[in-house]
Amino acid sequence: MKLFKVFYIHYPLIAQMVRREVIGRYRGSFLGLFWAFVNPILMLTIYSFVFGFVLKSRWGQGQLEMDDFALVLFAGLIIFNLFSECVSRAPGLILANVNYVKKVVFPLEILPWVVLGSALFHTAVSMLVLFCFLIFLGHSLTWGMLWLPVIILPFLLVIIGISWFLASVGVFIRDISQVVGLLLTAMLFLSPIFYPLSALPETLRLYLFLNPITFIVEQIRNILIWGGQPDWVFLTLYGVVSWVVAWLGFIWFMKTKKGFADVL
Numbered sequence: 001m002k003l004f005k006v007f008y009i010h011y012p013l014i015a016q017m018v019r020r021e022v023i024g025r026y027r028g029s030f031l032g033l034f035w036a037f038v039n040p041i042l043m044l045t046i047y048s049f050v051f052g053f054v055l056k057s058r059w060g061q062g063q064l065e066m067d068d069f070a071l072v073l074f075a076g077l078i079i080f081n082l083f084s085e086c087v088s089r090a091p092g093l094i095l096a097n098v099n100y101v102k103k104v105v106f107p108l109e110i111l112p113w114v115v116l117g118s119a120l121f122h123t124a125v126s127m128l129v130l131f132c133f134l135i136f137l138g139h140s141l142t143w144g145m146l147w148l149p150v151i152i153l154p155f156l157l158v159i160i161g162i163s164w165f166l167a168s169v170g171v172f173i174r175d176i177s178q179v180v181g182l183l184l185t186a187m188l189f190l191s192p193i194f195y196p197l198s199a200l201p202e203t204l205r206l207y208l209f210l211n212p213i214t215f216i217v218e219q220i221r222n223i224l225i226w227g228g229q230p231d232w233v234f235l236t237l238y239g240v241v242s243w244v245v246a247w248l249g250f251i252w253f254m255k256t257k258k259g260f261a262d263v264l
Contacts, residue, residue, distance in 0.1 A: 003250045010110045017110075018117035021109040025118075040126040044074050044133060064131070067226075071133060075224060076193035076217045077201070078126045083213055084184050085119040086112070090163040093259055101260050108257055109165055109250070112163035116156065139189030144223040147230050151223070154242035155216045161242070161249030168256045171263050187211055192218065 007014065026036070047070035093111045100106040127148075135141070170176050191213040197205050208214045215238055222228040 003247060005052055005106065005111055006250075007113055010107050010113075011172035013107075014110050014113050014117060017114040017146045018121070021118045022121050023113060026037075028090060036125045037129065040074075040129040043077075044070060044129060047073055057216045068137065071130065071137070071139075072221060072225060073194065074126075074130060074133075075221050076191070077157070078123060078130065079217050079220055080188055080191065080193060080213055081126070082119050082123045083155075084188075085122070086115050086159045086163050087166065088180060088184060089115050091180055093163075093167040094264070095174075098264050101264055108112040108260070109164070109253055112167055115163065116160055120156075125215065130224070139225070140227070142223075144227060144229050147223055148220070151216060151219045151230055155212070157239075157242035157246040158212050161246035164246075164249035164253040168253045171260050172256075187213060 022036075090112060093115065094101060094108065097108075097111060100108060100111075131141075166176065166180060190208060191211045192208065193213075197208065197214075197218065200208070215234060219230055219235065223230060
């Protein structure tokens, strides 16, 4: 339980750093935090125009069309962007905070939590925009949508575990950030974000579930857009795996952080 004990003990510091990072991103801009709402609204509008009006895109056998395709695409990209923002920044986390390593007694293990908290803020804003568009386009809100936090939680454990691992490796191997960028691009197109799983042969669908994004994207769409219920069997299995990933990432980080000062 030390994994969560770290978060509990340092929660005030984590909350303060998350708030500083979110505000700092928009400091000096004319609209300030309002940009956090403008960006997803603008992107969803563009998706609706390009994929719905220009390309006349369809999903699967054509059960979704026009603006609904944009909602399906946007829901998948919300999940990918949450994963991508945290993982892409992880290799440079310690390198960007050298002062915390050398001069101050600072709990370095909270840095991935700070990045995750900032990414969650923007994810929450994007989800709010998605809900607004669902209502605007005539979709009904169902009780199944209340399972959203339950689906997201194990995904957050996967993200934090990978972030701990990459933050540590990034200190010793500087090229890891370039490799992560390539892998994230591959994961974007090897997950059912721009296409449904049904577009692939059954023999290939299982391989896509090796991508940690695939299952969560499918479940989010299932409860938000299709009005279904979570797949509890696979969600339980995913939760167990996510716990192991977070635990291993935390152990790796705590064992290797003793050498950060020597390398930096």
